[in-house]
Amino acid sequence: MQRCVLSDSGHPTVKMAAPRSWALWSFCGRGWSRAVSGYRVPGLRSSWPRGPLGARLLSQEKEATETHFGFETVSEEEKGGKVYQVFESVAKKYDVMNDMMSLGIHRVWKDLLLWKMRPFPGTQLLDVAGGTGDIAFRFLNYVQAQHQRKQKRQLRAQQNLSWEEIARKYQNEEDSLGGSRVMVCDINKEMLKIGKQKAHAQGYKAGLAWILGDAEELPFDDDKFDVYTIAFGIRNVTHIDQALQEAHRVLKPGGRFLCLEFSQVNNPLLSRLYDVYSFQVIPVLGEVIAGDWKSYQYLVESIRQFPSQEEFKEMIEDAGFQKVTYENLTSGIVAIHSGFKL
Numbered sequence: 001m002q003r004c005v006l007s008d009s010g011h012p013t014v015k016m017a018a019p020r021s022w023a024l025w026s027f028c029g030r031g032w033s034r035a036v037s038g039y040r041v042p043g044l045r046s047s048w049p050r051g052p053l054g055a056r057l058l059s060q061e062k063e064a065t066e067t068h069f070g071f072e073t074v075s076e077e078e079k080g081g082k083v084y085q086v087f088e089s090v091a092k093k094y095d096v097m098n099d100m101m102s103l104g105i106h107r108v109w110k111d112l113l114l115w116k117m118r119p120f121p122g123t124q125l126l127d128v129a130g131g132t133g134d135i136a137f138r139f140l141n142y143v144q145a146q147h148q149r150k151q152k153r154q155l156r157a158q159q160n161l162s163w164e165e166i167a168r169k170y171q172n173e174e175d176s177l178g179g180s181r182v183m184v185c186d187i188n189k190e191m192l193k194i195g196k197q198k199a200h201a202q203g204y205k206a207g208l209a210w211i212l213g214d215a216e217e218l219p220f221d222d223d224k225f226d227v228y229t230i231a232f233g234i235r236n237v238t239h240i241d242q243a244l245q246e247a248h249r250v251l252k253p254g255g256r257f258l259c260l261e262f263s264q265v266n267n268p269l270l271s272r273l274y275d276v277y278s279f280q281v282i283p284v285l286g287e288v289i290a291g292d293w294k295s296y297q298y299l300v301e302s303i304r305q306f307p308s309q310e311e312f313k314e315m316i317e318d319a320g321f322q323k324v325t326y327e328n329l330t331s332g333i334v335a336i337h338s339g340f341k342l
């Protein structure tokens with residue numbers, strides 16, 4: 001359990017109950033705040049006395065457990081349920097909405113995530129908050145194409161192979177991935193259901209598993225995966241620091257964390273246009289296409305609540321990852337963060 005409390009300086013911080021360690025970040029009210037630097041957290045007890053008195057009063061009285069859901073302040077207990085309802089409601093229109101909202105650009109971002117990953121034959125991928133399977137399908141396409149290229153090279157190099165031997169090599173579906181596998185883990189049954197239907201319709205079977213699970217408490221052993229991905233998912237998680245620690249736990253030493261998420265736009269003109277587009281157009285599209293204004297209002301608000309590239313990088317480092325870097329895509333509308341468990 002993560003709690004917002006006031007630090008000695010009178011500013012809110014995050015406390016994790018045992019056995020988890022103290023975390024440096026809070027995600028309370030309508031903004032992020034670094035505990036050690038004592039930033040203001042808008043929306044959190046604005047009338048509370050500041051300074052040491054405020055700190056004492058709050059820690060003595062009780063520990064607040066507020067967080068946000070878009071621009072709304074809610075209790076931590078409420079947030080998970082609200083996020084669940086959003087994705088339950090949008091699941092059937094999720095894919096079409098993404099194409100409409102981004103005019104297909106989300107596909108390029110997801111392709112870039114795969115190119116950055118550069119999986120090798122045998123890569124074991126865990127795609128958390130994997131939803132309808134976009135990352136998993138791209139992964140399977142990538143490793144299959146890579147394996148086929150390798151197989152062709154080998155077959156061309158080998159002399160005197162019979163036609164049966166060649167055909168067998170091509171037809172062995174399990175082997176067509178070179179031992180790579182992907183597990184899609186998501187908390188929402190409806191999103192997974194759509195993903196499974198898509199997999200069936202598009203003929204994906206080998207090397208793919210669907211698991212219902214929470215990013216904050218992954219149902220996997222330690223040191224199990226080569227790569228952990230989370231695309232447009234971490235923004236929705238209540239305790240992001242906990243999800244990052246879980247990512248670290250399930251990765252093998254040497255494993256890689258990759259996160260594709262909305263971030264802060266670094267071009268002022270684009271930022272203005274993007275704001276107008278987000279707040280004036282996206283909820284309208286949500287209403288017209290998915291019959292759901294509120295969920296798309298939540299989407300654009302949650303994007304504004306997510307920490308900047310640099311802030312998120314520090315959170316990933318706090319979870320124990322090394323060599324943490326990020327790359328902005330489309331002027332920072334989204335960013336890919338990468339880190340290693342070393």
Ligand SMILES: COc1cc(O)cc(C/C=C(\C)CC/C=C(\C)CC/C=C(\C)CC/C=C(\C)CC/C=C(\C)CC/C=C(\C)CC/C=C(\C)CC/C=C(\C)CC/C=C(\C)CCC=C(C)C)c1O
Binds near residue numbers: 105270281282298
């Ligand atoms: C509930 O939670 C969720 C639900 C989901 O379905 C999905 C997610 C996760 C989300 C994704 C996987 C991707 C979702 C995509 C976005 C949120 C959009 C990202 C945005 C872009 C790639 C484009 C950025 C747009 C701009 C920089 C602004 C462009 C400005 C304008 C077009 C003018 C400003 C708008 C007006 C004056 C309003 C009047 C216009 C209209 C009524 C026409 C509507 C216009 C369009 C549909 C055109 C949109 C244009 C583009 C997309 C052009 C892109 C251009 C560039 C990138 C430079 C989830 O969590």
Ligand SMILES: C[S@@+](CC[C@H](N)C(=O)[O-])C[C@H]1O[C@@H](n2cnc3c(N)ncnc32)[C@H](O)[C@@H]1O
Binds near residue numbers: 130
């Ligand atoms: C915007 S979708 C992203 C789906 C997919 N990764 C993609 O890129 O299209 C966000 C997903 O996060 C999932 N999610 C939200 N909170 C979660 C949690 N605590 N654990 C696992 N999945 C979660 C939602 O159910 C939803 O499927």
